[in-house]
Amino acid sequence: MLVPTLDLLKIAYGRFIVGAYNVQNMEQVLAVFRGSLKAQAPVIIATVPFARDYAGARMLQAMVRAADEMYPQAVAAMHLDHGDEAHCLDAIRSGFYSSVMIDASHLPFDENIAITRRIVERAHAAGISVEAELGVVAGQEADHSANAQSALTDPDQAAEFVARTGCDSLAVAIGTSHGAYKFQGEQRLHLDRLAEIRARLPQGFPLVLHGASSVPSDEIARINAAGGNLNPDARGVDPTEFAHLWPLGVTKVNIHTDAHLVWYRVHREHFRDYPKNFDFRHPGAIFMEEFVRLITTRSEQFGCAGMLNEVRERLHHNAAT
Numbered sequence: 001m002l003v004p005t006l007d008l009l010k011i012a013y014g015r016f017i018v019g020a021y022n023v024q025n026m027e028q029v030l031a032v033f034r035g036s037l038k039a040q041a042p043v044i045i046a047t048v049p050f051a052r053d054y055a056g057a058r059m060l061q062a063m064v065r066a067a068d069e070m071y072p073q074a075v076a077a078m079h080l081d082h083g084d085e086a087h088c089l090d091a092i093r094s095g096f097y098s099s100v101m102i103d104a105s106h107l108p109f110d111e112n113i114a115i116t117r118r119i120v121e122r123a124h125a126a127g128i129s130v131e132a133e134l135g136v137v138a139g140q141e142a143d144h145s146a147n148a149q150s151a152l153t154d155p156d157q158a159a160e161f162v163a164r165t166g167c168d169s170l171a172v173a174i175g176t177s178h179g180a181y182k183f184q185g186e187q188r189l190h191l192d193r194l195a196e197i198r199a200r201l202p203q204g205f206p207l208v209l210h211g212a213s214s215v216p217s218d219e220i221a222r223i224n225a226a227g228g229n230l231n232p233d234a235r236g237v238d239p240t241e242f243a244h245l246w247p248l249g250v251t252k253v254n255i256h257t258d259a260h261l262v263w264y265r266v267h268r269e270h271f272r273d274y275p276k277n278f279d280f281r282h283p284g285a286i287f288m289e290e291f292v293r294l295i296t297t298r299s300e301q302f303g304c305a306g307m308l309n310e311v312r313e314r315l316h317h318n319a320a321t
């Protein structure tokens with residue numbers, strides 16, 4: 001069942017996190033729906049503009065709609081991740097997405113507000129919600145490489161930004177970054193900053209965390225043992241930290257790098273262990289299983305595993321009132 005993103009975020013607020021998984025191929029789409037069922041957890045399906053360039057917007061839509069027909073008991077919301085103004089307008093017109101992220105956080109504050117405000121007006125007229133971003137989440141972003149140092153979101157600016165743009169959720173920078181190399185040394189999430197941001201926003205306002213893959217060291221070790229070449233010092237968010245996030249208003253966490261690491265590890269190990277195999281279904285099937293495993297693990301850590309019946313009832317109740 002495809003449902004509105006904002007409904008999921010409101011149900012999740014203060015109680016659990018909904019994982020947003022980026023997809024670009026059939027294997028990922030099937031795994032996300034199967035993961036929702038296996039974990040009994042709602043999921044958000046995200047596409048970045050790169051994915052639309054790779055698979056084509058029509059193909060992505062067709063795959064998601066087909067998977068939704070195959071797994072009608074799953075609960076998923078469709079989200080455009082890291083859109084610029086043109087991408088967002090295209091997604092709003094498509095009638096396929098229930099939410100878009102306008103990524104203008106690299107621009108000066110007032111320009112970010114102006115662009116976000118324009119997208120909010122167009123999106124709301126179409127019944128679509130808008131995620132905006134304030135602060136700099138460093139690392140490789142979808143369309144522009146932000147090698148700048150992360151700049152934590154300013155709580156006063158966050159309050160002004162939300163009030164002036166009318167956005168529905170806000171991605172905040174509290175120390176994470178995109179890509180596999182998030183932290184050096186003992187750097188951690190700035191939960192104190194998150195609490196300050198939440199305190200200045202309207203009650204129940206959903207927050208979002210990007211760049212929050214955990215980049216497990218055993219995954220890196222397995223990749224490198226199978227001929228990969230990733231920095232063994234790469235590390236991400238400690239999964240035990242997720243439980244601190246939803247009491248502070250985080251309702252959505254994006255998982256992108258970890259899913260890529262699963263793909264990388266499965267294929268490297270497969271071709272190392274079965275050098276005569278050239279049937280893509282073999283590693284493909286293993287990849288889907290392993291991606292489902294990642295989704296069930298994250299769903300448990302996000303507190304959303306086992307919540308599907310309740311989420312369905314709440315959605316049904318919301319629709320009826």
Ligand SMILES: [Zn+2]
Pocket residue numbers: 082178210211254
């Ligand atoms: Zn992101």
